Amino acid sequence: MKPLLAARVLMAPAKTPAEKRANWTRYTNAIAIPRPAHILTEDRIVPTPDHAVPVRIYRRDGQEAGAPAIVYLHGGGFMLGDLDSSDSNAWGLCDQTGAAVVSVDYRLTPEHPFPAAFNDSFGVLSWLAAQGGEIGVDGARIALCGDSAGGSLSAACCLAARDRGGPAIAAQALVYPTLGADPILPSYIESKDGPSLTTESMIYYNDIYFSGWRFAADPYAAPLKAPDLSGLPPTFIHTAEFDPLRDDGREFAGRLALEGVWVSYREARRMLHGFLRMREAGSQGRAEFAALCAFLREHLA
Template identity: 45%
Template sequence: MAGDDDRRFPLHPDMMVLVDARRPTPPGQSVQAQRDSWNAYAARLAQPHPDTLDVTDTSVPGMERDVPVRIYRPKTPAAVTPCMIYLHGGGYMLGDLDSSDSIAWGFAVETGATVISVDYRLTPEHPWPAGFNDCWSVLVWAAEQGAAIGIDPDRLVIGGDSAGGRFAASLSQKAKIEGGPKIRAQAVIYANAGPIPNAGSMVDFATGFGLTAARTTEFGELLFPDGPWLDDPVAFPVLADDLTGLPPTLVHMAEYDPIRDAGRAYAAKLALAGNDVTVRTARGMIHGFMRARFTGAQAAAEHKFICDFLASHMV
């Protein structure tokens, strides 16, 4: 997979299941073909949710449309549960409730919380801020209306992987600016809060480790087709002038990932602004490592670290 980098950057054995699940991507695929390929890749790594959960597909009112969601709730919960808003990855262009199902239900099982997975709008059909607005709508709904389904609005956390992690950082920034909803904690998982120039990881891991640097750039260009909103602290939290007053944050990176250093930059800026920041690097692992938790003990441990962090802020 990594060619000449095999000796410089030896992959953790747990990552081989991700390598084996990938298929060559022909150039020039349509957007729908790329989505179909991504969903097939996710399906090869998926496991069905356990019967300890009630799982419901529904929608919640949004700013511009009703937003599809999938709600995972323990079958024998307390009368009221904490809640996690989960935002899937896929470069803002790929992914849906099914491709992210195994990740979403894993958070519900490990934390005991109700998890709301958001089927936000995708690029290129819907550039910024459409998908983010869907995520914001679900967060506001959970805070204002979630009690009707047994959610404690005072125990809300958010988290996302890859593109979803970027949206999580943006949600926290907007909630601070708007004065709510109150977010107990955020998990930014193999993600960034906006790219940074001259990142060494974009060179070292440009190819051969799943996500490529070129693909990362392409995803960003589709999100901001008219140019990045660099002056918008919600669109680019890593560049915000004011990063104070954000919720406790886990920035959890894959060691061999082109966007690793952008994640590090966000964590450093949060810490310098006086926030409570936990930083963890999954050693020898690549973008998407949570999908390996069913077969890899260390990948499972990385996933559990995220769940334990979130659970500790929902008590």
């Protein structure tokens, strides 16, 4: 975790969304892992009912048509992040799973609070299921993967797909997700001062996304508030030991198990929020990323 903490020193005091986004760009650039030559990308615009959504498609060089696909939804508190800041995570998933990865540049707060990001994410998922052949993937073999805010969006898309009769989703992987828990769970107290993410910051980001808590109980904004979690696809929940959001993942995993959903819960010991970006910093980082990719490979086979 030392490289992750060292990079956070680059983040100057910031108040406005623009200042926070500039910090995020400096931070993610500092810890980015260069994309290898055998991972090819294509940027395009996906038409959805609400918005024309930019995406970046990742494929291995020589990948045959009909490969499975992963919809990747980046983190950043619903306010930060774009296709470039999430590039390392997206190409890593492509490289280690063999699937095509569609990274989604969903709309951000505060300009676009809930449900904009959810609508963009579900719109891309629906387009991929129906039109995947256009980009050479199998629209019947799709997984969702998201970290932090992207974990919330992934879980929300799975709930919506169940409620709306599709698209079919093979699996979902949620990495240190924010899922709308009230900030009174033990991890919000134990790790309230970070150091990678603070409880105060998470309350701030959620407050804006929920429009002052107007949507704090909407299951598509806060999946933990869903009254019924049955009927969801196989789920991998990956949390960090020292993260205010750890217990969002724990609570969600427990409820899924009780409601009959196949779930695997993995807690990265001695790690912080954001560890996915540190997969090359040491053997434990590599092992954590490998576990995530193994789950996705298994359920997309």
